[in-house]
Amino acid sequence: MKEKFIKTLLLFLIGFVGFSQVKVSGTVLDSNQESVPFANVVFVGSTIGTVSDENGKFYLEADENYNQIEISFLGFENKILDIKSRAFNLKIELKETSAQLKEVVIYSGKVKKKGNPAIAILKKIWAKKRQNGVYLFDQYQYEKYEKLEFDMNNIDSLLMNRKIFNGMEFIFNSIDTSRITGKAFLPIFINESVYKSYGKNKGGKKLREDLVANKNSGFNSNQNVIAFIKDLYVDYNIYDSYIKIFDKSFVSPISKASGVSTYNYVLTDSAYIDNKWCYNILYYPRRKSELTFKGDFWVNDTTFAVKEINMQATRSANINWVKDIYIEQEFNVLNDSVFLLKRDYMLSDFSINKKDKSKGLYGKRTTMYNNYNFDSIKKDHFYSKEIDVYDEKIYNKKDDYWAASRQEKLNKNEKGIYKMLDTLTKVPKFKRIYNLISILGSGYIEFNNFDYGPIYSTIGKNDVEGWRVRVGGRTYIDGNEPWRIQGYTAYGFKDQQFKYGISGKWMVNPKNRLTFGGGNRRDIEQIGVSLTTTNDVLGRSFASSAVFASGDNSKLTSINLSSAYMSIEPKKNLELKLGASYRTLKSASPNTFNLDYWVDKTNGIKKSELAQTEVDVSLKYTPNRKTIGYGVERNEVSSTYSTLFLNYTKGIKGGGLDSDFSYDKIQLYYRQPILIGGFGRMFATVEAGKTFGEVPLGLLNVVPGNQSYFTIENTYALLDYYEFITDQYASVHLEHNFNGRLFSRLPLLRKLNLREIVTVKGVWGDISNENIALNASTNINYVAPKNGYYEYGVGIGNIFKVFRLDFTWRGSYKNIPGADNFAIKGAFGFHF
Structure with a gap:
């Protein structure tokens, strides 16, 4: 009995530490024990960081082993804190300081625009935004891989022991931990697609996107559910003034029209990223309840193209049924000057309310781009043609095709979704639950x-x-x-x-x-x-x-x-x-x-x-x-x-x-x-x-x-x-x-x-x-x-x-x- 317990414990510990080397969460406070919203938290010696939410709470993890975090916010002294590989629910108190950056003046928690170096950099981004990425070329094409996933979140022992899961306990073998929120989740749906995309800038903009392959699990027979999922995630451009998400227009942190009047910007750091010297700018909203983000971005010092950006919707934003929205984009550098989108990740936490402990669904989309080509010229009639998106060949690709075409490999739990759901659909209780939901929806x-x-x-x-x-x-x-x-x-x-x-x-x-x-x-x-x-x-x-x-x-x-x-x-x-x-x-x-x-x-x-x-x-x-x-x-x-x-x-x-x-x-x-x-x-x-x-x-x-x-x-x-x-x-x-x-x-x-x-x-x-x-x-x-x-x-x-x-x-x-x-x-x- 003892030997069995030890083996189980060892397996649990191996699984627990196998996903990330270090995880840390906590709350940033001032000397009056009031929360400090939008504080910057980073692993010392890295560019991996996050921003605390409106209540001062944060979560951070990394695959490498870091032993210190640095917490900073204007008006407070920076604080470096030693951490263990697992450090949760920390309470970090910042000390106020009278020494302020010369370039920035603080008043009622808002950063003034005049003399702010972050605003000066932002203006250069606006001036250069049409000289970056695919806008530089008359025509372009690339390959795109897209992965959509839905997960039950906030999985705990109380949920796992509910009678509704009797006979379906095996599903909890696929539990994973979110690197964004630190909460346990259970994958329940995954959809993978491969596209070939073509675009034209000169002589009128045109775009054509051909679906090459698609693989689906979960609700593959329910067209209503798939339609809902597809509607949730539409393409967006961070350089646009507004970013449309769930039929709402969020003000982009790069917005020329409304950015400065909507956000506070702070220049916080500079460092080499992929051999490119970049500035780090922290931003957070000036007012609550508006459709805004908080986060930071790294921008190159010569092209003023964004190299990396993360955006997290503020909890107070006027949007229903969504507790959190998190977006991150990463760009590759071509020929030392052109920045092209490499990876786009979006996570949405769907929930009845916005309390931390409320259970709901994660909706995640990961999009990867590669094999950019700017030399293949297409005539206008090429863009007017459409492929047959219902060709059976698209949906019957072999496993070796997917192994070669995935720009980002599936992790162990993602691979298990296909097998787990095939098993789950044979369980009578699951069929009854699924049928009830389907009746209410359709x-x-x-x-x-x-x-x-x-x-x-x-x-x-x-x-x-x-x-x-x-x-x-x-x-x-x-x-x-x-x-x-x-x-x-x-x-x-x-x-x-x-x-x-x-x-x-x-x-x-x-x-x-x-x-x-x-x-x-x-x-x-x-x-x-x-x-x-x-x-x-x-x-x-x-x-x-x-x-x-x-x-x-x-x-x-x-x-x-x-x-x-x-x-x-x-x-x-x-x-x-x-x-x-x-x-x-x-x-x-x-x-x-x-x-x-x-x-x-x-x-x-x-x-x-x-x-x-x-x-x-x-x-x-x-x-x-x-x-x-x-x-x-x-x-x-x-x-x-x-x-x-x-x-x-x-x-x-x-x-x-x-x-x-x-x-x-x-x-x-x-x-x-x-x-x-x-x-x-x-x-x-x-x-x-x-x-x-x-x-x-x-x-x-x-x-x-x-x-x-x-x-x-x-x-x-x-x-x-x-x-x-x-x-x-x-x-x-x-x-x-x-x-x-x-x-x-x-x-x-x-x-x-x-x-x-x-x-x-x-x-x-x-x-x-x-x-x-x-x-x-x-x-x-x-x-x-x-x-x-x-x-x-x-x-x-x-x-x-x-x-x-x-x-x-x-x-x-x-x-x-x-x-x-x-x-x-x-x-x-x-x-x-």
Whole structure:
């Protein structure tokens, strides 16, 4: 028994010291035992260091054996401390000093700009930033290796002994320790990719990146999870003024536009790095709660190119679900003058809260670059070509290929991820946990080749159907199948009627995504909740549910829609579509609402049901949209791309289906996200359309109202359904989210991490006398916003991290009887 214990202890000690030679953590304090934030901590005799956080805490490790650390901060005497190979939870007290650097004057913890040598160096970096790296060359190419990894962190004995892990204890054999935070973690996902990248600077910038190889473990069959992971990590350039992370704009420490007004800079050291004399500049934010970093960088003394940089997001930054963000970049020197990116590392700590002991997930991306080439000239047409990213050869590379292509070798635990996860997926308990998470994320319950759902639409209520129950599902094999069938049936307990919808689609050519589809739906819905309309068979707005509605919600329509279409993508993110449809419309509640129109007004003959055949041609262009998967349906990686939609519809009268009207309709929809540096993001939406010919209410353009208690995109918060009717219209929606830029300046609100939102919405419209005369409805007034309707509002977002509150005022048409001139609405959502 004793011998077994000794062997176990020895194995533990060997494993514990095998990862790093020295590890040290602690807190930097002043003589009053107050924490010293942003103090510089380095191993003596090295350039390996870190910066303490807002609470003065730090962690540092190295593969070599150092026995001293040096702690420094302006206004305090430098302190050198002897350490052991394992020195944790140190309390280091710094002594204040009256001797200050001549070049820098300290006032209220902030470094003044005048006479600061760090600022002088920074200005030279700005002047030279376009003369470094690949910007020096007309064309360039390189090889890139990328490794994405997700890990459970803060692993302790309490977690390991929980019942949820019964039967899965073997996973803890892969525990490792983070060199950044010093906390134990368990790898659960890894994805490796190899790319060949090509770029052009002269004559218009162009970029092409070819995926050569990909290897995946963990959630390889769940496209939603992979899409989420890919969306988290986008490329950035430290020389840009702002660095986009998780859809937020962090001020770059190298920013020419905002760096000096956002950060304090201190010149702390100089040394040779790879035979290049470099200066070390420490930086930290001037204010809390802003999207900023703290850290340091080394910059060459002649080219003023950054050689190394590390950036750690401040804990107080207004970002949700992320406790820590750490970035480091390392550059190689070419021909003694050109600095090229060699390694880019990013670690994110996802957690419910920002407490040190809270458990969560590490998301890590390591990107390596090599084999730069500047002599291979490519013609413009080369950059417009795209490889087939779904070629099976990319995903079936042998182990010897990966051994040769990894620019950074996998460590022991990373190698074990593939084997560990293969074993884990065979454990029944893990399958149950995974399935539960998948259901909550996708809204579907998975069976063999079939998904039941969406579960969130199972129960509803409205004035016509009363309580409503809906069941449905879709075919689902692996997410990349070329065809899909989906459908549902619903029953209203008040009207005692069944409804249904069924559709199918088949992609016959994956290369240009030539797809055929069609279906039929008979249901009740609230029409007129969108200016730009489509013939999506299974589309149904939740606006018909009184669970979310206020006021009169009886203006519902019974619809029977059949449609068929063909679509093709001749170019990436450009979709052309040709479709045909036949629909009938009638009121779902004739006693309170009707769609009547005159057939013969002189003889008092009118009709309450509409039958219409349409043929439509549309173009949809979504530049910079990223998707994942290659089946008939794909998942979007990001929602921050622009969208242009053009549609022409021809209404055909007569024919074998007794269609009622002949008309022409054109529509335009354009949505553009606008990133305004450190002042947040704006979304601008423009819609315009016109109908030529005489048509009744069911075919006119209704300005979308919002009778719910919730904020709904592209609707007007203070309009009721059918308040404005048009046959030609133009609308503009502007919404700007400052991401807490203003609230972060207010001490009483700073810690709440609230976010300011400003909205302005306006619409102009008109309706012809002929269409007004066609109307025989007894309860709909054909009023168009000829003088322009607008409303404006302010909102407070990020309340308890998940809620948004909007206050909206009506700017025109205030004197309409029964008009709402002010409203408070809210919305739930999960945002970083």
